[in-house]
Amino acid sequence: MKSLCIAALLPLIVANAAPADIVSEADLRGHIAVLASDAFEGRAPGTEGETKTIHYIADQFARVGLSQGSGTQGWFQPVKLIERTPRTAGYSFTRQGKPIAVDASNFVLRASAARTEIEKAPLIFLGYGNNSKGLDPAGAVAMILQEAPDGSDYRVRRNAVLRRGAKAVIGIVAADFDFDALERTMLAPVTVLAPGVDSGAEGMMTLEAASALAFEAGKDVSALIEDAAQPGYAGVALGIQADLKIGTDVRAFESHNVIGKVAGRDPKAGAIMLTAHWDHLGLCREEGAADRICNGAIDNASGVALLIETARHLAHGPKPRRSIYFMATTAEERGLLGALGFIADPLLPRADIRAVLNADTVAVAGKGATIAVIGKGTVLDPFIARAAAVVGRKVDPDGDADIMVQRQDGWAFAREKIPAVMIGGTFSDMALAQKYLQSTYHGPDDALTDTLDLGGAADDATLHVVLARMLANAADLGG
Numbered sequence: 001m002k003s004l005c006i007a008a009l010l011p012l013i014v015a016n017a018a019p020a021d022i023v024s025e026a027d028l029r030g031h032i033a034v035l036a037s038d039a040f041e042g043r044a045p046g047t048e049g050e051t052k053t054i055h056y057i058a059d060q061f062a063r064v065g066l067s068q069g070s071g072t073q074g075w076f077q078p079v080k081l082i083e084r085t086p087r088t089a090g091y092s093f094t095r096q097g098k099p100i101a102v103d104a105s106n107f108v109l110r111a112s113a114a115r116t117e118i119e120k121a122p123l124i125f126l127g128y129g130n131n132s133k134g135l136d137p138a139g140a141v142a143m144i145l146q147e148a149p150d151g152s153d154y155r156v157r158r159n160a161v162l163r164r165g166a167k168a169v170i171g172i173v174a175a176d177f178d179f180d181a182l183e184r185t186m187l188a189p190v191t192v193l194a195p196g197v198d199s200g201a202e203g204m205m206t207l208e209a210a211s212a213l214a215f216e217a218g219k220d221v222s223a224l225i226e227d228a229a230q231p232g233y234a235g236v237a238l239g240i241q242a243d244l245k246i247g248t249d250v251r252a253f254e255s256h257n258v259i260g261k262v263a264g265r266d267p268k269a270g271a272i273m274l275t276a277h278w279d280h281l282g283l284c285r286e287e288g289a290a291d292r293i294c295n296g297a298i299d300n301a302s303g304v305a306l307l308i309e310t311a312r313h314l315a316h317g318p319k320p321r322r323s324i325y326f327m328a329t330t331a332e333e334r335g336l337l338g339a340l341g342f343i344a345d346p347l348l349p350r351a352d353i354r355a356v357l358n359a360d361t362v363a364v365a366g367k368g369a370t371i372a373v374i375g376k377g378t379v380l381d382p383f384i385a386r387a388a389a390v391v392g393r394k395v396d397p398d399g400d401a402d403i404m405v406q407r408q409d410g411w412a413f414a415r416e417k418i419p420a421v422m423i424g425g426t427f428s429d430m431a432l433a434q435k436y437l438q439s440t441y442h443g444p445d446d447a448l449t450d451t452l453d454l455g456g457a458a459d460d461a462t463l464h465v466v467l468a469r470m471l472a473n474a475a476d477l478g479g
Helices: 002-014 025-035 048-064 154-163 179-186 207-216 221-228 297-314 337-344 381-391 400-407 410-414 430-437 455-473
Strands: 076-095 098-100 107-111 115-125 141-145 168-172 190-193 201-205 236-262 271-277 323-329 353-358 372-374 420-424
Touching: 025 048, 025 297, 025 455, 048 236, 048 297, 048 323, 076 107, 076 207, 076 337, 098 207, 107 179, 107 236, 141 154, 154 168, 179 201, 190 337, 201 236, 207 221, 207 236, 236 297, 236 337, 271 297, 271 337, 271 455, 297 323, 297 455, 323 337, 323 455, 337 410, 353 410, 353 455, 372 400, 381 455, 400 410, 400 430, 410 420, 420 455
Parallel strands: 115 141, 141 168, 168 201, 271 323, 271 353, 353 420
Antiparallel strands: 076 098, 076 190, 076 236, 107 201, 115 236, 236 323, 372 420
């Protein structure tokens, strides 16, 4: 038995990783088995599943030797959230007192306030909504085209029109757009950081619905779209009045980041952070379904397991130069809200955060996988190369994985100019990653099985131990 264990460790020992730095698959599996169990009900924020999850993580942080990292809050940093769920929507359009019929299946509405009523607002067409000097949308219901020739983000254009005073913005989708899928998305609950911004009312309509409204206004929708492509297009009033009534369930609740730390010996040297989101989707199928729970074994019980085991290996031994913070974030699935909440109310000055390593969805690739660096191009690159050499792995030279850069918690830090990366094997093979993303991802089948390969996850955890220790003690990282 002893000789077999030595044989298993030999590749990493030869590659210069100290045996004490090597994380085992069995330890990771133990955490995933708990966090992704049905008892945790999919770890949705603001549920009993959250209570079980955050206390498990805090208990493990304490067991491995971390101290509490949330100041007077102990292990838990409160993150105040607001969840909005569309419930009712009614609308009517009239021109010169004559009702205009719009098929309900071609139109969907939602709003941020509990009750929104818009009466006799003029309906205008603003093309792509990207001309701030065009027709004034104040007090109007503005229609804009969802897809712009320049690829500009619809949400940015929509928000710009709302900021100019529009009472509502309605996007017009292309004829071949899957409107049923869009409607499901629009009517799903949306969670934001409290206090939340009253973003007004918004909607989507099919090209068919837009055509019917344009026809009643004496316009041809194809001609309107053609005009909208002209430089400096200002928009046009349609002579139609819109009445909208929207009801929304608004729930305010408190969730939590879980934070532990290893105190450094030099307060002036700043700190590094390791992060992984603990939340998942909770009950994700209708009542009565055979399996309603999205357990989130890979996404992201695996990342939290890595966080705990990395903490275990870094909590003991010589005190590092910099403090090392370990943060399990909430509400990543709702829009990186836990990480953004931390940035909005950091427990240490943002300027003191020298590096962030985020771990997400680490249990996809097998042992020895090439290392993808999401967020490359920072001062961390040479350290990553050195750590990769220590553990005997190669760094993927292309930037294909950066397609994920804004879809993970590291982005909350990177956009504040804090060096932040997500490293590991999962996204070095985008075909393999897409296979997961298009199958078990965000579904009840993302559960722990006996056949789930954790070899790559263990490799990634060991890489994090080696890299975090380097960063915590480096002289050339600032501070």
